[in-house]
Amino acid sequence: xNTQAIQILFLKDLFLSRWPMFGYLVGGLLSVxxxxxxxxxxxxxxFILMITVTIAAGIHLIGALLLAESIDxxxxxxxxxxxxxxxxxxxxxxxxxxxxxxxxxxxxxSLTILNFVVxxxxxxxxxxxxxxxxxxxxxxxLQLFTAVVTESVGWTIVVLxxxxxxxxxxxxxxxxxxxxxxxxxxxxxxxxxxxLQIMAIEAIVILIALGLTFMFQIRRRDLV
Amino acid sequence: xxxxxxxxxxxxxxxxxxGIAKEYKHFRLNNIDLEIEPGTVNGLIGPNGAGKSxxxxxMMGLVAPDQGTVSVLGQPISSREASAKQDIxxxxxxxxxxxxxxxxxxxxxxxxxxxxxxxxxxxxxxxxFGLIAQQKVKGLSHGQxxxxxxxxxxxxxxxxxxxxxPTNGLDPVAKQEVLSxxxxxxxxxxxxxxxxxxxxxxxxxxxxTITFIDRGRVIASNNRDEFLDSWRRFxxxxxxxxxxxxxxxxxxxxxxxxxRVMTTDRYQTEVEARLQSSGATLEAxxxxxxxxxxxxxxxxGREEKQ
Numbered sequence: 001x002n003t004q005a006i007q008i009l010f011l012k013d014l015f016l017s018r019w020p021m022f023g024y025l026v027g028g029l030l031s032v033x034x035x036x037x038x039x040x041x042x043x044x045x046x047f048i049l050m051i052t053v054t055i056a057a058g059i060h061l062i063g064a065l066l067l068a069e070s071i072d073x074x075x076x077x078x079x080x081x082x083x084x085x086x087x088x089x090x091x092x093x094x095x096x097x098x099x100x101x102x103x104x105x106x107x108x109x110s111l112t113i114l115n116f117v118v119x120x121x122x123x124x125x126x127x128x129x130x131x132x133x134x135x136x137x138x139x140x141x142l143q144l145f146t147a148v149v150t151e152s153v154g155w156t157i158v159v160l161x162x163x164x165x166x167x168x169x170x171x172x173x174x175x176x177x178x179x180x181x182x183x184x185x186x187x188x189x190x191x192x193x194x195x196l197q198i199m200a201i202e203a204i205v206i207l208i209a210l211g212l213t214f215m216f217q218i219r220r221r222d223l224v
Numbered sequence: 225x226x227x228x229x230x231x232x233x234x235x236x237x238x239x240x241x242x243g244i245a246k247e248y249k250h251f252r253l254n255n256i257d258l259e260i261e262p263g264t265v266n267g268l269i270g271p272n273g274a275g276k277s278x279x280x281x282x283m284m285g286l287v288a289p290d291q292g293t294v295s296v297l298g299q300p301i302s303s304r305e306a307s308a309k310q311d312i313x314x315x316x317x318x319x320x321x322x323x324x325x326x327x328x329x330x331x332x333x334x335x336x337x338x339x340x341x342x343x344x345x346x347x348x349x350x351x352x353f354g355l356i357a358q359q360k361v362k363g364l365s366h367g368q369x370x371x372x373x374x375x376x377x378x379x380x381x382x383x384x385x386x387x388x389x390p391t392n393g394l395d396p397v398a399k400q401e402v403l404s405x406x407x408x409x410x411x412x413x414x415x416x417x418x419x420x421x422x423x424x425x426x427x428x429x430x431x432x433t434i435t436f437i438d439r440g441r442v443i444a445s446n447n448r449d450e451f452l453d454s455w456r457r458f459x460x461x462x463x464x465x466x467x468x469x470x471x472x473x474x475x476x477x478x479x480x481x482x483x484r485v486m487t488t489d490r491y492q493t494e495v496e497a498r499l500q501s502s503g504a505t506l507e508a509x510x511x512x513x514x515x516x517x518x519x520x521x522x523x524x525g526r527e528e529k530q
Contacts, residue, residue: 008336008337076319082338083309084306221287
């Protein structure tokens with residue numbers, strides 16, 4: 001493993017994705033600010049915008065950093081350099097993940113802060129938001145896995161659509177859950193066992209998806 | 225003939241492929257043996273889809289062979305190995321740079337991976353190729369893109385250059401600029417070039433050794449001058465019932481009435497005399513161009529396969 005090559009490839013991709021990453025971060029922060037406006041419909045619009053920005057960031061970054069490299073044939077150029085498949089895989093999967101996590105984390109962190117700063121906010125909603133963001137991170141990791149395995153825009157979009165349908169069902173489940181729905185209205189932040197259990201399942205899905213993504217990528221025999 | 229005339233042997237070859245096979249759905253690369261001597265220019269000629277690009281990709285570790293071994297610059301090659309690539313410059317016709325970035329961005333990126341990067345030479349190449357470092361890749365013409373890629377390859381001073389159809393689609397001026405640069409590199413006897421094309425004229429211009437590939441097989445491989453010397457075309461006037469003498473390597477090419485056209489890949493001066501004594505009148509004994517040799521070799525290879 002050549003750590004210097006990994007670092008160079010990582011920074012190159014981070015540089016290439018700087019504008020979309022920055023755009024999604026700004027868009028995400030604006031949508032968070034909209035949720036804080038003193039109107040119920042503004043809060044709803046801000047919430048929808050936040051989810052939209054996260055989903056768009058995921059598919060855009062996977063497309064631009066991963067699928068485009070195969071479609072635009074820039075991978076042939078990269079793999080002609082003194083870079084092994086392991087170096088390439090570590091750099092590529094890490095950078096796609098980091099590029100997504102920057103707006104993702106920016107939104108979650110700003111929401112957390114605002115929940116404690118804005119007087120009208122109810123800090124009890126934070127576990128719900130963490131569950132939602134982890135769910136979207138899991139969906140992103142599954143799209144990443146699909147993109148790596150199939151190298152197909154079509155299949156990645158299929159997984160994206162399935163993820164969105166599942167997200168709606170997941171939100172419905174959270175709203176209807178007696179413990180979680182109560183938490184959303186609470187002035188006090190607490191982490192009941194059911195929240196921790198769902199978080200654990202989400203973390204396992206994320207880790208398995210990332211592990212499989214890496215495993216499939218480094219077992220690839222033909223790179224072009 | 226399924227094997228290259230340059231059989232692999234135990235020397236420090238610039239590249240060595242032994243028993244390479246690769247199966248795709250509609251194509252099979254079949255038992256490729258190839259030895260590339262250091263300091264030589266090797267042309268790989270084949271029609272589109274012959275397997276030239278697959279061989280080169282296997283040599284770069286971009287494609288894993290189903291069978292056989294590959295070593296380049298004394299090191300085994302696979303997608304898991306990167307060290308040999310430090311001294312290899314690979315160009316492929318379908319290789320692309322990042323559209324939204326400039327040539328300067330790519331130069332800086334490649335420089336960061338190659339301690340051998342020669343900035344002065346890179347600047348000379350920019351000038352010689354008429355490229356502007358700040359120009360974005362998406363604004364480059366096909367010829368400029370090829371030149372930009374060659375700049376990125378040549379400025380790292382690789383010991384081995386693997387060039388897959390570098391002159392494909394270039395206008396005559398750009399083609400000559402590229403070939404001139406390659407010919408300058410050829411003067412450095414420590415550097416080895418493997419050059420593929422379906423254009424025999426380009427390959428003939430710079431190659432020491434030439435290998436013909438067709439339908440995934442090596443059909444002939446030889447020193448360029450030996451190729452040109454060993455192939456010959458004969459035009460004969462012969463009666464309908466004329467039987468061609470049994471001469472090693474002599475094959476009929478075409479017949480127009482009494483005019484018979486025959487070729488040999490093992491020309492010796494006594495062939496003309498034997499043809500004359502067989503009852504035919506020899507009208508012409510012509511040297512063949514590399515393109516004619518290539519076509520004849522492909523036809524022979526396909527006949528032998530059938």
